[in-house]
Amino acid sequence: xxxxxEKWALVVAWAASAASPLRAADDPALLxxxxxxxxxxxxxxxxxxxxxxxGNNDHVATCKDGNRYRVFVNPEGRVVAxxx
Amino acid sequence: MPASPIGALLCLPLAVLLSAACAGLESTPASVPxxxxxxxxxxxxxxxPPSATPPQKAAQPLDATRGGAGASxxxxxxxxxxxxxxxxxxxxxxxxxxxxxSRAPASPAPASQAPRKESQAAAPEKxxxxxxxxxxxxxxxxxxxxxIGVVTKIALKNQxxxxxxxxxxxYQGRQHTTLAAxxxxxxxxxxxxxxxxxxxxPSLAGAISASRExxxxxxxxxxxxxxxxx
Numbered sequence: 564x565x566x567x568x569e570k571w572a573l574v575v576a577w578a579a580s581a582a583s584p585l586r587a588a589d590d591p592a593l594l595x596x597x598x599x600x601x602x603x604x605x606x607x608x609x610x611x612x613x614x615x616x617x618g619n620n621d622h623v624a625t626c627k628d629g630n631r632y633r634v635f636v637n638p639e640g641r642v643v644a645x646x647x
Numbered sequence: 648m649p650a651s652p653i654g655a656l657l658c659l660p661l662a663v664l665l666s667a668a669c670a671g672l673e674s675t676p677a678s679v680p681x682x683x684x685x686x687x688x689x690x691x692x693x694x695x696p697p698s699a700t701p702p703q704k705a706a707q708p709l710d711a712t713r714g715g716a717g718a719s720x721x722x723x724x725x726x727x728x729x730x731x732x733x734x735x736x737x738x739x740x741x742x743x744x745x746x747x748x749s750r751a752p753a754s755p756a757p758a759s760q761a762p763r764k765e766s767q768a769a770a771p772e773k774x775x776x777x778x779x780x781x782x783x784x785x786x787x788x789x790x791x792x793x794x795i796g797v798v799t800k801i802a803l804k805n806q807x808x809x810x811x812x813x814x815x816x817x818y819q820g821r822q823h824t825t826l827a828a829x830x831x832x833x834x835x836x837x838x839x840x841x842x843x844x845x846x847x848x849p850s851l852a853g854a855i856s857a858s859r860e861x862x863x864x865x866x867x868x869x870x871x872x873x874x875x876x877x
Contacts, residue, residue, distance in 0.1 A: 592796060593796070596795075596796025596797065596799050599796065599799045599843055600796075600798050600799050603799060603802050603803070603806070603839060603843075604802065620797070620798060634798065636798070641805050642798055642801050642805055
């Protein structure tokens with residue numbers, strides 16, 4: 564009984580950890596924001612069609628043209644878009 | 648990250664610029680045509696009395712070549728010579744197509760052309776009197792607008808700070824450039840802001856567009872720029 568409980572606890576913990584890089588593809592406002600930011604920085608993208616949240620104000624955006632950028636705010640307070 | 652602090656961060660440099668522009672506007676008596684700003688009009692540091700620029704004439708050609716200060720020209724206009732000079736050029740460009748159309752109805756009345764010319768002479772220096780800028784309202788609108796996302800606001804703030812740094816370097820002699828060269832990044836930044844706002848918040852975009860020349864007048868004046876930096 565005890566190993567089963569531990570096994571299920573591990574499964575739950577794994578599920579929680581797997582969910583932490585939250586897929587933000589369903590948030591149109593975020594996708595629009597990331598699209599605007601990448602365009603503002605003069606980088607080719609077209610439209611952000613998906614984004615994965617890496618942390619607070621830290622996302623990996625997938626563009627329609629295939630480019631992927633990590634968009635984040637660096638410690639100096641500047642928005643950076645780094646091509647992945 | 649909550650939106651309001653980020654909005655405040657973004658609004659601060661824009662608000663500083665706008666407050667200085669507002670101060671410039673407040674330094675001269677503001678006059679607002681009943682019909683609001685004419686199309687293509689821009690806010691200026693100085694103003695024109697309502698009698699000198701009726702709404703019909705506010706859209707008149709902003710022809711910089713029509714010389715002579717009109718009798719109706721307010722003394723306050725001289726308070727912003729720096730702003731009026733570049734503004735005059737920009738306004739003349741934008742109002743050139745309107746000038747041809749507006750001249751046609753005036754031709755049959757030579758007697759009315761004299762005051763008309765005076766108003767037209769006044770127009771280039773003080774084109775379409777825009778409504779006075781409500782800075783507090785504009786700040787609030789910028790803070791609350793949903794047209795720009797949080798990350799975009801931060802990115803815009805970064806670019807505003809960069810632009811201000813360019814002006815700072817220019818006035819301190821660290822950057823060998825000209826004001827005309829600095830106008831380009833300024834216009835580009837304004838265009839970016841307007842492009843972001845025009846669909847989601849067109850009224851705010853219009854307000855910012857109307858204050859374009861007023862803000863430039865502040866940036867282009869070393870005294871005013873130094874005051875906004877402090």
